[in-house]
Amino acid sequence: MGCVDDIMNLASEHLDSFDLLGLQLVDIHQMLEFVFGNAYFIFNRRLYLQLVGLFMGCKPSPIGAIVRMYTFERRSVYTDVHYLPVVERIYGRYVDDAAAVVKSLEQAQALFDSIAQQDPDKRIQWEIDFPETEEEFTPFLGTQIRIGDDGEVQHKYYR
Numbered sequence: 001m002g003c004v005d006d007i008m009n010l011a012s013e014h015l016d017s018f019d020l021l022g023l024q025l026v027d028i029h030q031m032l033e034f035v036f037g038n039a040y041f042i043f044n045r046r047l048y049l050q051l052v053g054l055f056m057g058c059k060p061s062p063i064g065a066i067v068r069m070y071t072f073e074r075r076s077v078y079t080d081v082h083y084l085p086v087v088e089r090i091y092g093r094y095v096d097d098a099a100a101v102v103k104s105l106e107q108a109q110a111l112f113d114s115i116a117q118q119d120p121d122k123r124i125q126w127e128i129d130f131p132e133t134e135e136e137f138t139p140f141l142g143t144q145i146r147i148g149d150d151g152e153v154q155h156k157y158y159r
Helices: 002-013 025-037 061-074 084-089 105-116
Strands: 040-043 046-049 091-094 097-100 138-140 143-147 153-157
Touching (some): 002 025, 002 061
16 A cells, blocks of 8 residues: 555654654554555445545544655655746645646646656546636635735635
């Protein structure tokens, strides 16, 4: 499972920052494999085993998704000199929703394609909302955002 490997790689890089409560990384690896590999749910009175993706009702799933996406970003937008100016300005992500300040839809597509190309399973698909006019706001995580002519970021609640 890719996200378990990504979590373990990140944990091993920062092992001196963790208190593993007497456990070894191999123990945590086995626990995560068990938890993520046994995600059952009921739909229409039938029991299913989730085979693709992470079950969001499981407490470690959001951190697994965050680390997985970070791994893809780390191999693309955080290291590619073409995208570093964009990332340095404004790039943010919350689990699997991301936002960046770019000048065109084509730049946005290229930025997010560079991240998606890192996914060996080819499951990442970005839906890009790009304003057609400078007056339009773009929805992002319960808000609407717009950058004015003066470069000021304007926002309002999204309903």
